Amino acid sequence: IHILRLLTEYGLTTTYGIRTEQLPRFNEYDFIIVGAGPGGSPVANRLSENKNWRILLLEAGGPEGILQQIPMLPTINTKYDWQYKYEPRKKACLGLRDRRCLCPKGKSLGGTSTINGMVYSRGHKLDFDIWAEQGNYGWSYDEVLPYFKKSERANLREPVDKSYHGKNGYVHVQNTPWRSPMTDLFLEAGKELGYDIVDYNGRQQIGFSDNQLTMVNGTRCSASKAYLRIRRSNLDIVTEATVSRVLIDDNNHAYGVEFIKNNKTYRVNAGKEVILSAGTINTPQLLMLSGIGPKDHLDELGIKVVKDARVGYNLCDHVAFIGLTFLVNQSFTFLQQAISTPGAALQYAINGTGPFSTPFPGGLAFTRTKFATDARPDLEIVLQAGSFNVDPRKGRARGITEEVYDTVWKPLEGQTTWGIWPSTQLARSKGRVTLRSTNIKDHPIIDANLLDDPNDLEVLVEGVKFAIEISKSKTLQRYGSRLHDIKIPGCETLEFNSDDYWRCAIRQLTTTFNHEMGTAKMGPATDPTAVVDPELRVHGVGGLRVIDASIMPEVPVGHLAATIYMIAEKGADMIKQSWQN
Numbered sequence: 001i002h003i004l005r006l007l008t009e010y011g012l013t014t015t016y017g018i019r020t021e022q023l024p025r026f027n028e029y030d031f032i033i034v035g036a037g038p039g040g041s042p043v044a045n046r047l048s049e050n051k052n053w054r055i056l057l058l059e060a061g062g063p064e065g066i067l068q069q070i071p072m073l074p075t076i077n078t079k080y081d082w083q084y085k086y087e088p089r090k091k092a093c094l095g096l097r098d099r100r101c102l103c104p105k106g107k108s109l110g111g112t113s114t115i116n117g118m119v120y121s122r123g124h125k126l127d128f129d130i131w132a133e134q135g136n137y138g139w140s141y142d143e144v145l146p147y148f149k150k151s152e153r154a155n156l157r158e159p160v161d162k163s164y165h166g167k168n169g170y171v172h173v174q175n176t177p178w179r180s181p182m183t184d185l186f187l188e189a190g191k192e193l194g195y196d197i198v199d200y201n202g203r204q205q206i207g208f209s210d211n212q213l214t215m216v217n218g219t220r221c222s223a224s225k226a227y228l229r230i231r232r233s234n235l236d237i238v239t240e241a242t243v244s245r246v247l248i249d250d251n252n253h254a255y256g257v258e259f260i261k262n263n264k265t266y267r268v269n270a271g272k273e274v275i276l277s278a279g280t281i282n283t284p285q286l287l288m289l290s291g292i293g294p295k296d297h298l299d300e301l302g303i304k305v306v307k308d309a310r311v312g313y314n315l316c317d318h319v320a321f322i323g324l325t326f327l328v329n330q331s332f333t334f335l336q337q338a339i340s341t342p343g344a345a346l347q348y349a350i351n352g353t354g355p356f357s358t359p360f361p362g363g364l365a366f367t368r369t370k371f372a373t374d375a376r377p378d379l380e381i382v383l384q385a386g387s388f389n390v391d392p393r394k395g396r397a398r399g400i401t402e403e404v405y406d407t408v409w410k411p412l413e414g415q416t417t418w419g420i421w422p423s424t425q426l427a428r429s430k431g432r433v434t435l436r437s438t439n440i441k442d443h444p445i446i447d448a449n450l451l452d453d454p455n456d457l458e459v460l461v462e463g464v465k466f467a468i469e470i471s472k473s474k475t476l477q478r479y480g481s482r483l484h485d486i487k488i489p490g491c492e493t494l495e496f497n498s499d500d501y502w503r504c505a506i507r508q509l510t511t512t513f514n515h516e517m518g519t520a521k522m523g524p525a526t527d528p529t530a531v532v533d534p535e536l537r538v539h540g541v542g543g544l545r546v547i548d549a550s551i552m553p554e555v556p557v558g559h560l561a562a563t564i565y566m567i568a569e570k571g572a573d574m575i576k577q578s579w580q581n
């Protein structure tokens with residue numbers, strides 16, 4: 001029975017098959033890795049394949065929890081989440097609590113892959129060719145595809161371009177065992193609009209698709225579940241250990257880290273390298289606390305400058321709009337009330353299938369708007385088979401205020417709805433992460449600067465129009481699909497459904513897909529904005545690499561984790577090669 005297996009694996013033990021130590025067993029390791037997300041976990045696994053090396057993985061959070069294993073259950077805003085927020089700005093997130101978009105980040109073994117939406121989607125071919133053109137040797141699509149495949153263990157329904165997928169990797173990629181009827185209608189509407197139904201990780205990204213998800217046997221497959229359930233005596237994993245800085249000697253060489261556990265500070269040495277995989281927010285925080293960052297900012301805080309570098313800049317994300325709701329006459333969508341039945345729970349408990357086995361019942365499509373400048377899709381739409389009226393917690397989790405909920409969604413309670421979240425893929429607005437203080441426990445300042453570039457807003461307006469076209473398709477008209485027309489607070493004076501109305505609505509109900517990236521940008525030494533080189537070594541500092549979402553020089557299309565697994569697999573190989581020579 002599924003639930004018994006879950007309880008055995010995740011509920012009755014504390015380490016879930018992952019061997020952890022209370023404290024490092026040695027004073028020195030060959031490699032110290034900071035952070036156990038999709039960046040750090042694969043690196044710990046691959047480096048410990050070399051039995052002659054001792055590896056230490058330090059993670060600020062604890063082990064994953066049992067609830068994180070059940071895809072449908074939301075786990076953001078819990079102890080497994082750092083619960084960051086963006087700074088308020090004048091151009092986005094205006095209708096949200098305190099005018100702040102939320103920035104959840106996973107805090108446990110597995111990192112953000114334990115709280116994410118589980119969508120497995122790679123960047124577009126051209127994304128990586130552009131990285132390579134910028135002087136990042138080794139990162140063209142043809143060179144990174146083998147690493148995507150190396151990380152993946154695919155078991156997918158058709159359509160699937162088999163030659164693009166891996167079968168023997170650690171990350172399980174599957175379709176959800178249970179599919180909402182709304183997904184089928186979405187795909188049918190896509191066909192009606194002239195799109196192909198595609199494997200978006202294969203030959204062609206543009207088209208409509210069912211989700212490919214990082215999951216196995218109806219449960220979440222996080223980075224730690226994938227890569228750390230190995231028992232190797234040369235790999236020590238210490239949880240609840242928050243690294244507070246990298247130790248760097250007078251020759252600008254990293255020789256270890258300082259970390260805090262149970263209010264005590266410890267030091268541990270790295271004979272070969274320290275690898276930062278603490279994610280897009282915490283990696284720049286750690287770099288800056290260690291003296292690697294913009295000189296003026298470090299001076300302000302009295303931090304001794306080791307290397308003046310553009311750390312924290314280039315913050316980018318896929319910005320999205322969450323205010324689009326459609327109504328239908330028939331109850332074919334995913335009603336929370338319907339799935340929270342004992343029957344659905346029992347189905348999951350026994351077989352690991354049914355609605356509980358899906359993180360969000362939907363599908364997605366990539367397309368090019370009139371603003372696209374090259375072959376890449378600049379718009380993604382994600383189907384939500386049920387809007388916030390179906391599950392108000394989801395709205396609150398995105399920062400929707402009670403007042404906005406009561407005005408827009410409360411009148412729809414009990415009715416059948418669906419929604420689409422359009423998202424700008426090649427977002428041009430750039431933000432920045434800075435330190436709030438020199439204390440590791442203080443949340444960094446995250447100024448995402450969303451929708452600063454008008455292009456990002458206009459692509460979303462196109463996304464809204466595309467969603468309306470889908471609603472107008474014959475397929476959905478059979479169910480009387482229509483746009484919900486209660487105006488979003490803050491935009492009442494504008495003509496409903498005009499471009500200006502949508503511009504206003506998007507600025508009110510903004511979100512991101514929480515694909516924050518780019519704050520320790522990869523680039524050659526000739527690029528003054530680069531923090532790490534194409535082999536992920538920090539420019540100007542020896543013995544220190546960054547392997548996580550922060551190294552991405554430009555925003556790729558799609559969701560992020562698949563690309564981070566690729567970066568980690570490739571990064572681990574580069575480390576192995578450099579120590580073999």
Ligand SMILES: Cc1cc2nc3c(=O)[nH]c(=O)nc-3n(C[C@H](O)[C@H](O)[C@H](O)COP(=O)(O)OP(=O)(O)OC[C@H]3O[C@@H](n4cnc5c(N)ncnc54)[C@H](O)[C@@H]3O)c2cc1C
Binds near residue numbers: 108
């Ligand atoms: C709500 C949400 C939904 C998402 N949905 C998807 C999706 O469907 N598909 C997708 O591909 N991506 C999704 N993402 C994004 C994706 O999960 C992240 O981009 C990815 O996990 C980032 O990997 P990372 O290794 O760079 O960092 P993280 O996964 O954030 O891992 C960093 C790790 O470092 C640890 N750490 C941080 N600071 C320290 C320190 N000082 N000392 C020790 N340890 C530290 C953290 O606790 C964490 O475990 C989503 C994200 C969110 C928040």
